[in-house]
Amino acid sequence: MKANLDDIQDWLLLAQRANWSAVNLAKQCGVCKRTLERYFLKQMGKSPKVWLAEQRQFQALKVIQEGYSIKESSQLIGYEHPSQFSREVRKFWGYCPASPIPV
Secondary structure, three states, X not given: OXXXXXXXXXXXHHHHHOOOOHHHHHHHHOOOHHHHHHHHHHHHOOOHHHHHHHHHHXXXXXXXXXXXXXXXXXXXXXXXXXXXXXXXXXXXXXXXXXXXOOO
C-alpha cells in the first residue's frame, strides 16, 4: 500500500527509524526512492539525503547541548563510530563537538 506523503506528520521520527537513510525512509513510506526525491524537492526544496543529513546534525547539536559525551552522542544519533560523528559535526557546524558550543 502506497502512503500519501502529504499525510505524514512526523518526518523526523521516520528519519530516525530509517537510521537517517533515504532508501530506508522511502521503504517506510511505501514509495520508491525516486518518488521520495521528487516529493522532497517539491515540498522542501532539497533532496531527502540533504534533508536527512541536516536533521541528523540538528539532533546531534541538541544532544551535545544536553551535555552527553561524544561517545554517548554518537550512539544516540546512530553513528557506528564516535570519530565519524565528530568528523561530520565538525564539517557541518564548523567546530569539533568536544569544543565549547559557540553562542
